Amino acid sequence: MSEFAKYEKKWQKRWKKDKVFEADPDPRRKKFFLTVPYPYTNGALHIGHGRTYTVGDLIARWRRMQGYNVLFPMASHMTGTPILGMVERIKAGDPKAIEQYKRDLRLYFETEEEVNAQLAKFVDPWVTASFFAKVISQDFDALGYSIDWRRKFTTGDKTYNKLIEWQYQKFMEKGYIRQGNYPLLYCPNCGNPVGEDDLLQGETAKIKEFTAIKWPFEDGYLVAATLRPETIFGVTNMWINPKATYVWAKVDGEKWVISKSAAEKLRLQAKEVEVIEEFSGAKIVGKKFRAIHDDHEILILPAGFVDPTNATGVVYSVPGHAPFDYIALRDLWDNPSGLAEYGISAEVVRGIEIISMIDIKGYSEFPAKDAVESRDIKNQHEDGKLEDATQEIYKAEFYEGLMKENCGQFSGRSIKDVKDDVIAWMKENNSCDVFYEPDIRPVICKCGTDVQVGVFAGQWFLDYLSPGWKDKAWKALNEMSIVPETFRNLFEATFDWLTQRPCARKRGIGTRLPFDPDWIIESLSDSTIYMAFYTIAHHIHGNKIKPEQLKYEFFEYVFIGKGTPKKVAEKTGIDLDLLKTMRNEFKYWYPNDQRHTAPSHISNHLSFAIFHHVAIFPEKYWLKMISLNEHLIMEGGKMSKSKGNVIPLVEIPKKYGADVYRLYAVSAAEPGSLMDWREKDVPTVKNRLRQFMDIVGKYGKKEPKVYAKKDKPKTVTLWFQSRVNTIVKQATEFLESFKLRDFAIMVTSEMNRVISHYLKRSEVPKQEMEGAMAYACDIWVRLMAPITPHASEELWSKMKREGYVSLAKWPTPNKKLIDIESERSHDVVESTIRDIREIVRLMKGKKTTQVHLYVAPEWMFDAMRSIREANLPLIVGNIMKHLMTNPEFRKHGKEVKFIVDRIAKENGLWVHSRSARSERQVLLDSVKHISAEVGLDVVVHASDNVTYDPQNKARFALPGRVSLFIE
RNA sequence: GCGGGAGUAGCCAAGCCAGGUCAAAGGCGGCAGACUUAAGAUCUGCUCUCGUAGGAGUUCAGGGGUUCAAAGCCCCUCUCCCGCACCA
Structure with a gap:
């Protein structure tokens, strides 16, 4: 148990008892509404999650101390598939799922019996979600997060569903929702789309879109799939695997020849497929089909390399530009003996002329031939080399190739520009279709079935390209603060790339689409405007408002201000005054002033939140600021359950102490960079906290006193008071600019350094030191409060201060005390x-007893000031000229040159005292200190009155650079 | 492939946008000293190289450029990390 646990618990209890963080509207105070996305409650959180929430809490606490009325609420997320999936796996007795949950449960229960008892209840997703929601909220409390829990809810709540229904009705009204076809990985056995977690093999598979080209053949089409549709102008023949099974099938009313397995796949791809006839590929080898672009007749040839299970099992041959095709054709030329059985003569095959249709620098007219020959590929069975050759040609031609004059209206254009146009042109002529395949093979579902691509007809999309939507979102983004600013690029890239996004699914927990209840709104699309819900959630459950009362009109009134409260009260049966209260509370808190989370959410959640806000709310309610902090890694490597290096959130307060963790989490890295959690650095952090507590514990109870010049304090006391106030100023500036690490260093290391220095100064009388220290401690304890609230609260009470430090006033620098x-x-x-x-x-060991210090003459200080005030460029001539116009300096011509040369060399002026007198005075005041530090007697001379200077050192003195003689 | 980001002394990590005050904050590690019977903890100093007078030299992935002046700006190269859609 950490040594801090006892008082940490104590303060958490008191905060709760006194409702310190419960925020209600107060028109007299400025509000600050901060949100951090709610956690997904399918398991225990870990140390990495803590970083983000800790930073959020730091902001909340700091703003609260600055006098803002801060609302920092929290809820929990349970919509989507993961919780449901886990429940199903538990029910099915999946040992891995059971072990995973047991591991989490052991964190919260003492005995294995309790663990098993709880696990037995995890057959209902609601139980799982609410269990983890509960323990996570306890974990958050144990870390001292200043959350207003009265407003909590879950995304599975019926009342929450009503909010989402309203949101999607609004989208529908605005025409932002549409239906269309959508391909995704699909398990024919489970009858479900599959995500990464559902896969046994091929987890990283993506969907590859082939163009299926419909070559006229007999009374239908020979349908060949390709990734390079622009090559139709180079076709010389078709490849069919004579040993594979093909079919004539009626596909959406047309007759297609494709492989048997392709026909089955097309059924999943939202096509109407009826197989008319099955036959062996050999049957059509030797027959002819027609070209797309000029209708000439072309021969079908046999090819063993054609895989009937890949795409349509039909391949058109472009030997000039496709290495596989080139080598297959060459193999037939070399050995045409197998052709006879298909009635094809060797002469006919030898007569096939390779067509060159792409012009590319650095290659002959047949790049495929070049690539094959440069790799010395012997025959079509050298798959690896051929694949490599294909990649090379594909890339080279795509980026640098130009369509030749034999490519009809596309001649002269570059491949990368023309590709889409060729497809569009074929589509117009009904010469092509789309065929999907996973980009890697095999992809296996956890049920053991080979995963296919399924096309969902009628998939609901949010269409981010709807007229006007993106423009508004851009406006919001451009006016919003993004901190650290470096992440703005990522938002901009996402905004550019967003087109349509499916917003509903057939499975999972969630809200049903109000206009098509077969579909459930997916979990990233139902968590975008819910921040508004926090403003009224406590009224909804506090007054036991029923879900069915939360009609469309309710949200229209409370969030948009449409309709009259009287009419809405009639329609919903909600009390008139309560409606007004909710409307006012929303108006008070909204907009969300700051949303804090991790950058991985930029490309989805955060961008959606911006888009959805601009779609629903008027401009004054758009998000004001998004702040981000990167993830956390462990001892230089990734955290992963398999490595066993994941520290659960619940263990942190026990193992390290909440304040120690918090201090680590803000001081180890700036928000924008990855933070490395290193166990061996923890003691250092703990030590810094202890030093803070020791010093404030010792001096905080004394009577604070501020020393003015007239009190004649020691100069070091004035310096000390100045430093403390400078720290307040800089620390606050660091927070304003979200430099949290610099802030933490400033209020721990730097403050500590300044204090220890002051405490060392033995020339300061006890009373003066205690007064000044008490003053500093009073400030210090408040500066630390956002990071280490428990320690600060403990000290604050020991210092006999009123109330909670959590609600104390944030220190402001006393400008009068800042004395540069x-x-x-x-x-x-x-x-x-x-x-x-x-x-x-x-x-080196020579005996030294005494040091003589010589201060530069007064006129040099005047010269430095004169240069500073003239604000001259750093050119020796100019500065010389400037000084020499003054007769006072002219007297010291030679030395003037000395000082100016030095300025040029140092690239400017350096730190020095205001005058020779004051520099000497400071040195005199510090004689005791200097002497103690260096172990020598110290004699301070003024250079205009040097009584002892055996080695003539005094002449080297410059302002701020005291000249020395050591004997 | 597309998009975003990073490479700083033994290690981690600031600085870079707004070039000079940068041999470069802070921390870890290391060395020396203080305290201590000792160890640990703590505190102080040092920690790129050279130097018996406060100085000099060489550094910020590699190469080139702009500039009186580059860790920082521009160009090229190399290496690494992250996201890419139904997964929250």
């Missing part, structure tokens, strides 16, 4: 100490 001059002077002292040390080190 004293910070500069301090730097001069520190650099002097460094210089002394360096010289002593270089003197």
Whole structure:
């Protein structure tokens, strides 16, 4: 158990008891509405999830301390397939699924009996989802997240369904929804589309779209599938596998010749297929078909390499540009003996002329021939080499090839531009269709069946290309803050690429489409505007409003302001005042000021959220800001259950302490980069927290006092007060610009450094030091509160402060105390100490007793100021001229050159005190300190009155660069 | 393939957009010292190379360019990471 657990629990309880984070509208205060996407509750969360929620909480806490009325709510996500899938696997007794859940359950139960008892209940997705929703909310509390839990809901709630129904009715009204064909991986045995998780093999498979070209043949078509439809102009023959089974089939009313297995696939691809006749490929070898572009007759040849289970099992041959075709034809030329049985003479085959139809630099007229010969491919059985040759030619021709003059209206155009036009042209002439295949083979379903491509007719899409939609979304994006700004590119790329997206499915948990209840809205499409639901969720369940009361008119009124509350109250039976309250509460909180999550959601969830908001809400309710933090890795590598290196969220407070984790999570990496969790760095973080607690614990209880100049404090006290306020200023600026790591370093390392330095200064009287320290601690404990709320709360109460530090005022820098001059002077002292040390080190053991410090003459300080004020470019001549016009400096001509040369060399002015007097004074004030640091007696001289300088060192002094003599 | 991003000292990681104040923050590791019976913890200093006077030299994936001046801007090359649609 971590040493922090006891007081962490204590404060979590008190926050809850006093409803510290429950936020209600307060017109007198500015609001800040922050959301982090709700977790998906199909299992326990891990340390990586914690990073995002911790950052979210940091923002919430900081804004709250800044005086904003902060709403930071949370809900849980259960729509979609994963929970349902797991439940089914548990029911089926799948040992892997059972073990996975047991592993998660053991985190929450002591005994194996309890684990099994809970697991036994996981036969209902609702039970699974609500169990994990519950434990995740406990985990969040244990990490100190300042969430208003009154507003929680799940995406499976009936009331939530009503929101989504309204949303999709709105989309329908606007014409943003359409139906169409959609191909996806499909298991014919299960009768379902399959996703990555459903696959045994080929998990990464994507769908490849072939163009099926319908070559006129007898009273129908010979249908050959290709990825290179532009090559129809180079066709010389057709390849048919004489040993394979083909069919004549009626496909959507037309007669097609395709392989038998292709006919079965087409049935799944939303085609009407009726097999008329089955026959062996040999039967049509030797027959003729007609070309698409000029109708001439072409021969069908036998080819063993044609795979009837790939695409249509019919291949048209372009030997000039396809290595497989070239080598197959060459093989027949070399050995035509097998042709006789099909009634094809050797002469006819030898008479086939290879056609060159693509012009490409660096190749002969037949690139396929070049590629085959350069690889020394002997025959059509060298698959690997042929595949390689095909890739080479395909790529080269696609990017650099031009259609030759024999390509009709497409002549002269580049392949990559012309491809789609060729397809369009064939489509117009009813010469082609589409045929889908998985891009890799085999793809096997968990049920053991070979997965095919299924085409869903009537699939519902959200059409992001609907007129006007994208323009509005762009406007929203352009006006929104994206932090870190580097991620904006990713949004822009996504916006460009979004076209149509299926928004409903046939399976899973979710909301049914109101206008087509066979379909269930898929889980990324039902979580885009729900932030609005937080503003009223507690009223809905608090007043036991029934789902059927949440009619279309209800949401129209509460979210859009349409209709009158009176009419809506009549229609829904909801109390009139309650309706008004909800409308007002929505108006108070909305829009969502900041949404924080991980960049992996940019290409879907976050972009959809922007699109859906602009579709539904008026401009003033669009998202204001999206902030992002990257994922977390473990000891330099990916986290994965198989590696066993996943730390569950629930263990973090026990193992490390919530505050330690939080501090690590914000200080180990800036949000924009991956964070590496390294166990050996944890003690350092813990130590930083302990130092903070020790110091504030010791000095925080004293009476804070601010020292003004008139109080005649030590100069180092003025420096200290200045540094503390500078830290407040910079820390706040870092938060504003979302540089969370810099913020964390500033309020831990830097603050600690400044404090330890001050504590070392023995010249400061005890009372003065305690007063100044108490002042600093009062600020420090508040600066740390967003990161380490429990420790800060504990200290705050020990300091006998009113209320909770979580609600205390965020420190603002006291400009009067920021004294750049004293910070500069301090730097001069520190650099002097460094210089002394360096010289002593270089003197290698020679006995040293005393150091003499010589400050530069006053006029040099005047010269530096004069240069700064003149704001001259860094050109020696100009600066010289500038100084020499002043008779005061002219007196020191030679030394002026010395100082100006130095300025040129250093590329500008450097840190120094305001005047020789003040520089000397600071050194005098620090004699004790310098002496203690370097172990030498210290004598400070003024260079206009040097009484002792045996080695004539004083003349090297410059402002800020004290000259030294060590003896 | 398409799209996005990254390569910084022994390691991790800031800096890059707005070039000079950068031998480059912070941390880890290492070395030395203090404290301690000792170890650990903690604290202090050092940690690219050279240097018996505060200085000099060489660095920011590799190559080229722009500039008085480049880790930073431009071009090319190499290497690595992430997303690509029904999966949340």
